[in-house]
Amino acid sequence: MDIDILKAHDDVELTFFHYGLQPLTKFIAMLSVLIMAGIWLDVRYLVPLFIMGLTLAILGKAPKAWFVVMITALLLTWYPTLRTTIAQVNPEYYNVLDRTWAATPIATIHINFLNLGEMGLTYGTLYWLAGRIFGYMTVVTWAIFFVSTTPMSEIANSMYAMKIPYQIVFVLQMTYKFIPFMSSVINQISDAQKLRGWSLRTINPKKLVERALPIANPMIRRTATIVEQVTIATQIRGFGTGNPTPLKALSMKMIDWVLIAIFTIFFIVSMVGTIAFNWGAL
């Protein structure tokens, strides 16, 4: 999947969201939405944010596979989600919703063990569950929009332009660049060992450790070699000689300033509404 993420920017048809907006603008928009999606529980507040994120991700030509991953991850977490959901039966948890309506039972049982009390499904718990699902999907769709429309090179450029120390940006860049490289090295090592009959399948912990060695040893050595070579190559290219010449300027357009203003106002108003008027609460 790492390799797909890297390739995404090179293979897809570029949209306005790829080249028309500064990463900083997209980041501020995403951040303001993510914070609110993390705080709000009411599905009525979350659905518009989700629809906006989904629309932007689709317009930004985000790979379909990423949405499949999003849904799969959601389905895989069904058990902890359900466990938390059935624990939301108590009507006193609801301060905004009508408590009588929230307490309307669908299927509930009383558990005496450890005084757990009433558990199960009510209108309130289902409403809470819907909010939780849309909160998750809002976060993911906005993240997909940002990642799929913002090449790392643009993020790095913005960071350079914002005078973030070049050593930090360089390390980030290198990490991003070498993740797929290292993942291909690990795949290669694992393939080479599989061809010698290697398999990790065993329930014996001692054997498990022994069988990890054929992967761990070559991987550690390859990593050390690559780190050494990269160190040498950076020295050859004069890295660390002094302060490098800044080549990137943050060229904000009118649309960037307008969007930053809109999302900043959205964030401030939402926070005030949340604190003062219980916006987004249940």
Next chain:
Amino acid sequence: MKTIKYEDFSFRYLHQKKSEKALDNISFELDKGMVVGLIGKAGAGKSTLVKTLNGLCPQVDIGYKDGSLFIEGDKVSDFEVNEMATKVGIVLQNPEVQIFSLTVHDDVAFGPSNLGVPADEILKRVERVLDALELTEFGHRSPNNLSGGEQQLLAIAGILAMEPKVLAFDEPISMLDPIGKEQVLNAMFSVAEKGDTISIITESGADIEAVAEFVDYIIVLDHGKVVASGKPSEVLQSDLVEEIGVGRPQISEIFISLKQGGTAVKEIPVTLTKGVESIKNLLEKSKIKTISLPKNGKKKAKREFGKTVIEIDNLHHVYKNGVHALKGVSLKIPQGQMVGIIGQNGSGKSTLAKHVVGLLKPTNKDAVLRVGDIDCMDRKTKLEDIIKVSNYIFQNPDDQLFAETVKGEIEFAPRMLEMTPEEMEEEVKHAMDIFGLWESRNRYVYGLEEDLKTYLAIACVLPMHPEILLIDEPTTGLDTQGERLMMESLHRLNDEYGKTIIIITHNMKTVANHCDRAIVLSKGKIILDGTPQDVYSQTEKLLEADIYPPQVTRLGQALREYGFPDNVLTVDDMVEILKQNLKQ
């Protein structure tokens, strides 16, 4: 003032004994404008010498140094490595570790930006260098999407933009296809032509023909010592280069054989152009317009092969990222055949090999893929079954070696197959015998020489008794002598044990000299399949796969007007033709 001056320079790494030296009392001077070939077999000290140029040895690769090295009058030991970047640029073998930025443009700007060059000057340099190396169209692309040759060109561009006075290339072409090699060497040469830099390129032997085309001075290293230096035509005709295991260009070999046979040869050519010219002169002197070909020439006895052991029909493979790596590949390989698969970087060679050993499955359901008696398309077929019939040795032995000793490494597969101790002992001994590893059985694996590591990687799969062995670049990193020994071992497996051997290689000479069959892949399709003679005679088709035939074949093709065959494969064959005609 000389640009490079070594004075009684010696160096030994921390792990070396006092009696051993990576560089031993080196003294030479080089002037600007020279293109220098630094040749020597693997381990002769070439890379170490290159790393001393900017102080990487001893500052990063720590060790003990004696003597002095001056670059443009400055003593290198007085400067940090990154400070020397203004004067010395080094291009390493693997481009992937030399590219740091996320676009081609930014990567070229990385070096000069680190040196504090003014922004407008950096932009000018980037444009100039990209233009010189024909990379302008890739400026805003991700380096991940460039081919191997293009990535190496980008690594060179990054160094050129720093405008160093000394440019050193540490085996920059060994991993590239022939056209990629030529692209890189052309770039080097065009820089050197401007006359204000020294270019140094190291070479172990496999690409000696390509390097000899470009250099105007050669330094020969052996066991850390400079054992010869001078013009290529002088150095490459000496027996010394043969003795130390580097080998000579095929064209030089031909003329040396002719000279030894009594033909009056004035000068030993080292380049194809010179060779063609010299042969034309010899023919004209003998008033030969059309040559006659030997009737009872040494023809390779036609080998008999067994039943089909690999059957592939209409194999497609599309990777998850959408890359269509194999596009309807069909072939049959009989038991006992020695096959060479060639093609440009990214042509699908490794993808094909991974199908034959079960690491990948075709992405189309109507494909046929049979290995031995196993139907690989059957869902029930397991990798464990396939690897006992067909196995694959990756290019880099370090990807699979992990045990402490040679013996421990070979014991791994028998242990995985749960053999009895007696069976294991027998299998391990047998595998060691084939590659002469018995004496090294208790040696520490990571301390082995490159050739022994490759032998060990192959020996490790032998206890599984695969009848088919696929070997990726078995001769990369080896000098000419090492290559010969490696191929002899593979022939032994082929002749004595009946193994079907498939090698994937960029070395056209290896295929010409050792394979029964050559398969050329280009952009996921087989574009040529036949004997090396047949394949190498189709130059235009080969160009589609970025391939040139070996130098000796190209010599015959360049002399077609005189009746030379266009499929001469070996130096011996060409010498025989020439001797017969020049006698007349």
